[in-house]
Amino acid sequence: MTNTLFRRLAGAALLTTPALLLGAMLTSPPQDDDSSRAYIESLARDWDLSIVSANLFHYYWVAIALAVPAALTLLRGPRGRTLATAGAFATALGAIQISGMLLTDWFNAAMPSIVTTDQAVAVFDRVSxxxxxxxxxxxxxxxxxxxxxxxxxxxxxxxxxxxxATPVALLPMIAGPVAGSILGAAAGSVVGALCCAPFVLVGFRLLRRTAPDVAAAEPDLVAAR
Known part of the structure; x- marks a missing residue:
């Protein structure tokens, strides 16, 4: 029962990743350039939009961090187990790191309304x-x-x-910005969301393993391996 619940929650979390990433990228404030000033100004320009984007990015990474360890319950036999285990826990650690970093968006978006932009940029550069x-x-x-x-x-x-799924898994945070620079922000956001397909597939696999017929057959399949 515990394993079933774990798989269902993790599977559902992975299924949300395209929508979370799509929303986060669509609401991500545009920057004039890659400078610290442009970044601060983009966040401060529209507080509500910036915070929506920050929340969606945060929960995208939270969903990944919580769900990827459950992918290891899909393994049957030793083949690929070392790769999958290393990948799952390294991915979870990376997702935790990035989700925590997003807290700075709240502070960076608020600073120019309290201090001057020059002071906000100075704080940002000092911390960075x-x-x-x-x-x-x-x-x-x-x-x-x-x-x-x-x-x-x-x-x-x-x-x-x-x-x-191996090469596609590299692309959600890479292909979207590249496509966005060529085709526009909306198209880039869609491309990034589509590249979440490997996570979605694993989510479906996890949910499928909770079906009564599959769960009943699993001990025999494991033994056969």
Whole structure:
């Protein structure tokens, strides 16, 4: 029963990832350039929009962090288990790192309404220059973006999903911005959401394993492996 509930909750969480990412990207405030000032000004320009985007990004990563360990319950036999285990826990760690970092959006969006923009940028640059914060951010980005591919490779090696999911798992946070720069923000947001397909597939697999007929047959399938 516990395993069934775990799979259902995790499966449902993974199914929400395209909608969460789509909403987050669609509401992400546009920047004039990549400077600290442009970033601060973009967040401060529309508080409500910035906070909606920050919340959606946060819960996108929360859903991933909570759900990917459940993917390991799909494994049958030893093939791909090491890859999948490393990928699942590294992905969860990266997602936790990134979701925590999003708290800064609230502060960055609020600062220009309380202090001058120059002061807000100075605070942002001072905080961003701290080495420990750099490690926090970069480790989160590397693990959160790259390690889902390792998880998918392990699941594919085990026969749970197809190999196509491995390269696609790298793309949600990469293909969207690239497509957005070429086709526009809306198109880029859709592309990013579509690249959540591997997470959606794993979510469906988790939910399918909770069906009575599949759950009843699982002990025999595990033994056969």
């Amino acid at each position: 220059a701290d080495p420990s914060l750099t490690v926090w951010l970069r480790s989160g980005v590397v693990l959160g973006i790259a390690m889902p591919a390792l998880l998918m490779a392990g699941l594919a090696r085990n026969g749970v999903i197809g190999w196509w």
